[in-house]
Amino acid sequence: MSNKKDKYTGSDTDGGITSSYTMDDGVDLKVPYSFFGSIYDEDEKNMTLQAMGQDTLTMGPQVQAFQKEFAVMHGVKHAFAVTNCTTAMHVATQVFGIKPGDEVIVTPNTFIATSLVILKEGGIPVYADIDPRTYNIDPKEIEKKITNKTKAIYVVHYGGLMCDMDPIMAIARKHNLYVLEDCAHTPGAAYKGRKAGSIGDIGCFSFHSLKNMTTCGEGGMITTSNDDFVDAIEKLRCMNLDHWKDQVDYWIPSHFDVVDVKGYWGNNYRMNEIQAAVGRAQLRKLDMLNEKRRELGRRINDGIQGIKGITPVYESPDCYHVYHLYTLCVEEEELGASRDDFMRVLYKEEGVQGILHYQPTYHFTGLKRMGYGDGLCPLAEKFFYKRELNLPMHPRLTDREIEDTVTGIRNAAEKVRRE
Ligand SMILES: Cc1ncc(COP(=O)(O)O)c(C=O)c1O
Numbered sequence: 105m106s107n108k109k110d111k112y113t114g115s116d117t118d119g120g121i122t123s124s125y126t127m128d129d130g131v132d133l134k135v136p137y138s139f140f141g142s143i144y145d146e147d148e149k150n151m152t153l154q155a156m157g158q159d160t161l162t163m164g165p166q167v168q169a170f171q172k173e174f175a176v177m178h179g180v181k182h183a184f185a186v187t188n189c190t191t192a193m194h195v196a197t198q199v200f201g202i203k204p205g206d207e208v209i210v211t212p213n214t215f216i217a218t219s220l221v222i223l224k225e226g227g228i229p230v231y232a233d234i235d236p237r238t239y240n241i242d243p244k245e246i247e248k249k250i251t252n253k254t255k256a257i258y259v260v261h262y263g264g265l266m267c268d269m270d271p272i273m274a275i276a277r278k279h280n281l282y283v284l285e286d287c288a289h290t291p292g293a294a295y296k297g298r299k300a301g302s303i304g305d306i307g308c309f310s311f312h313s314l315k316n317m318t319t320c321g322e323g324g325m326i327t328t329s330n331d332d333f334v335d336a337i338e339k340l341r342c343m344n345l346d347h348w349k350d351q352v353d354y355w356i357p358s359h360f361d362v363v364d365v366k367g368y369w370g371n372n373y374r375m376n377e378i379q380a381a382v383g384r385a386q387l388r389k390l391d392m393l394n395e396k397r398r399e400l401g402r403r404i405n406d407g408i409q410g411i412k413g414i415t416p417v418y419e420s421p422d423c424y425h426v427y428h429l430y431t432l433c434v435e436e437e438e439l440g441a442s443r444d445d446f447m448r449v450l451y452k453e454e455g456v457q458g459i460l461h462y463q464p465t466y467h468f469t470g471l472k473r474m475g476y477g478d479g480l481c482p483l484a485e486k487f488f489y490k491r492e493l494n495l496p497m498h499p500r501l502t503d504r505e506i507e508d509t510v511t512g513i514r515n516a517a518e519k520v521r522r523e
Pocket residue numbers: 187188189190191214215217218260286288289309310311312323324
């Protein structure tokens with residue numbers, strides 16, 4: 105690989121790898137995992153400079169425009185920029201009125217944030233198992249978990265593939281439950297032609313560095329088409345401020361009242377102008393970034409077809425998959441070796457760095473201390489977490505890196521089979 109220096113950062117950028125989970129362990133790393141899931145170019149740099157020249161550096165014209173553009177692209181009436189997806193989901197949890205003792209049905213196959221926001225309000229996460237093909241929450245399992253304390257369903261569109269939203273919405277409407285879509289992995293993804301974040305009551309997006317689009321490493325967005333949520337979301341993301349709107353006078357802009365939102369107190373979860381400006385540039389690239397990921401993901405899929413014991417990514421015909429992750433599964437019996445053995449050889453001998461996530465949320469110590477135990481969701485625990493690994497996946501992967509990935513998987517499978 106021929107490296108060239110980036111004129112802004114001074115780092116090597118060919119293939120875009122400027123960071124990874126690189127260990128100083130002597131491994132000849134051909135395809136490292138990267139912390140950066142997107143592509144930045146002159147657009148992001150120009151937008152940053154433009155925003156830096158403004159008088160207002162927070163909640164100004166860039167945030168306004170980013171919200172409007174994001175809403176149009178995702179087919180919703182309203183979008184609200186926030187600091188990250190966790191704070192987006194916290195606001196949603198308050199808007200839904202989750203109170204201590206309320207149950208929220210949630211997938212265990214996610215980052216801790218999806219449960220954390222429920223716990224933060226004293227709610228009880230109730231875990232429903234996943235579909236063995238999509239790794240998303242299974243609507244049939246949701247139905248089994250409903251009690252008279254259930255208030256909401258929190259789904260995660262895992263890895264870039266949206267959940268089966270029609271049955272989920274039917275269950276929610278039947279039982280009068282709110283639905284939150286955790287869209288951290290799915291900006292621009294679609295289910296039966298409808299965009300992520302436009303089907304549930306509220307959608308929450310992440311612009312963390314690893315995600316398909318990023319706003320300088322952190323950032324988030326709340327989407328909804330429910331006009332009744334607008335006022336609550338605005339207050340809860342901005343310290344419960346109630347700006348004076350109706351009176352016209354020269355001192356109006358700096359005057360506000362402070363009111364609770366049905367007993368809830370919010371926070372300062374605002375996004376700044378530079379992040380929003382970068383987000384606008386990223387949004388213009390989002391289709392290209394997703395298409396690139398799809399092309400790369402499909403090349404890996406094609407390249408590893410037919411390897412006994414290795415299961416590539418599943419693409420549902422109902423969905424536009426945006427390949428946030430490339431999750432490969434190892435079938436221990438067919439391969440004749442464990443996922444861990446395969447992963448070790450893939451890394452140490454083939455230089456392809458995989459990572460593991462997600463362990464079921466209820467396995468974390470804090471949740472165990474609350475009484476959650478093993479066996480709650482056997483598919484997420486054994487069928488998924490013991491078989492899966494995530495390969496490097498981002499739109500800057502080079503032809504060489506894709507070839508090394510495919511060859512590495514083939515070689516590693518052969519080697520562990522013989523061991
Ligand atoms: C599924 C999922 N939900 C929520 C989050 C939290 O996003 P953020 O880091 O923007 O708070 C992440 C982040 O990795 C995630 O993967």
